[in-house]
Amino acid sequence: MALFDIFRLAISSLLHQRLRSLLTLLGIGVGITSVVLLTSIGEGVHRFTLAEFTQFGSNLIAINPGKTTTAGVSGALVNTIRPLSFADEQALKRLPGVIDTVSVVQGNAAATYTKRTRRTTVIGSGSSVGEVWQMGVTIGRFLPADDPRTARAFAVLGSKVADELFRDASPLGRFIRIGGERYRVIGVMESKGQMLGFDLDDAVYIPTSRAMAMFNLDGLMEIDILYQEGISSHRLAERVKKVLIERHGSEDFTITTQDEMIKVLGSVLDILTLAVGGLGAISLLVGGVGIMTIMTIAVHERTPEIGLLRAIGAERGQIMLLFLGEAVVLAGIGGLAGLLAGAVIAWLLGAFIPALPTHTPWQYALYAELLAAGIGLLAGILPAAHAARLHPVEALRAE
Incomplete structure (x- = not known):
């Protein structure tokens, strides 16, 4: 069975179960939308804060009286500042x-x-x-x-x-x-x-x-x-x-460079952006569980079809590739829809709520799309492996 035939069978199977496929796409799409939206808000806050912090310029050094230290003698005994x-x-x-x-x-x-x-x-x-x-x-x-x-x-x-x-x-x-x-x-x-x-x-x-x-x-x-x-x-x-x-x-003084402050602040804000993106990634995991559930149901429903394919010469690897392809297609299409929805919602938030800065970091969006495809692949492995292990005769007898 040619690769094109496997792809055509995967698409036709998804189209045959439109409602089930749509619900699965929705689960992945909501997850990707959450990731894009939350990282857009996080990145927007990141840029806004750094811009506010550096509006006095970045080539600055501040000197303040007193040295921040820890010693074993009470500071009240002597003051040398x-x-x-x-x-x-x-x-x-x-x-x-x-x-x-x-x-x-x-x-x-x-x-x-x-x-x-x-x-x-x-x-x-x-x-x-x-x-x-x-x-x-x-x-x-x-x-x-x-x-x-x-x-x-x-x-x-x-x-x-x-x-x-x-x-x-x-x-x-x-x-x-x-x-x-x-x-x-x-x-x-x-x-x-x-x-x-x-x-x-x-x-x-x-x-x-x-x-x-x-x-x-x-x-x-x-x-x-x-x-x-x-x-x-x-x-x-x-x-x-x-x-x-x-x-x-x-x-008896403290020197602070603007570079140091920006570096520390940038690190904190990077962690904040990753944290809010991680919250959205939880939705992706939920969507992955949905894909695994749908694919497991599909394997049981299509056991006779699998037996027929094996009987006419389809190899185990091709059967596995068929179900993996369905899972990846579901995750990929859902991911693209989520990317578009997340970017549009982030833009609308920035346009109608200027006090809430948003900026869509496309590198995170790309990572989210790759993560969606990876989740689809992982979620489809177990059902696909189960389908590939079915004996042709036993599969044909299944009702």
Whole structure:
């Protein structure tokens, strides 16, 4: 019996039992749809989170005071942590490959204009925020490069704060009170939205030294470094470490590179994508059980047909190939239908629910289709092997 004849017999058998074949296709199709849909949501969340996380750029190194360590002596006995200073920032700015730096202090205070008051995040920063953090100003300008010791009382508002305090009026040149102190508004930042739950638009920017005085701080909370493309973040971090140890006498600070954070976050999100895809794969296993059940029933129903085929010369391998072909065809067609349905549903979710990011990873879709075919093959092996072992005479006698 030729391979074409085996394929034709498999298709005709599936068409003869349309309802049973359709239900089997539906089981596999639902499984593939689940895999594609869940991985699309997982991949969409993955890309969205990384995009939000890297909107400040990827060539960044952050230095924070204090070293995360575990020791056998109580930290309350002695405190050798030296706060980060403006002098530290200037020393780091002189390192080869460093484009610019920005000092950061953060707190919370009330911003007041006439009778309107809004409790908001106050960020004390240097004049290089626009370049280092890749943030622009919609109107006006950002904080000038004043001497930290004599920084003028200027403020730049986040877009949400500007809208809440000034409504439709222009805030430029107006005076507001932040934490009880009087500041002149010189600019409004462009809208950036939220990043990992933090509203970047609900903030007010003032000079770092003034924020330190407002929140009674002795040192900087963070120094961010923007470095040139092509420079190894690890090597630059080692240079930063060496400079600060020379200045502080010990490693009483923590250095974090953006590359490290992105790598860790990407690994976590990859596991999340695989996990949700695995949940969909469970439906595929259920569909595989359905194929095995259908094929087992088909072997019992078609025992006389198998006996006739064996009697006219069909070999055991050809009988086995016939039933395996039926199982793989069922799984393959169901898989294709599931791929199409999953991609369409994912696209519709992204179109009608913009807050739910979706992106169909076609490599996972291909793996799902191959998995469906593999499940069909495995599910058909036992029934096909049973059919191939039937004795021709005994099979012909079966009713």
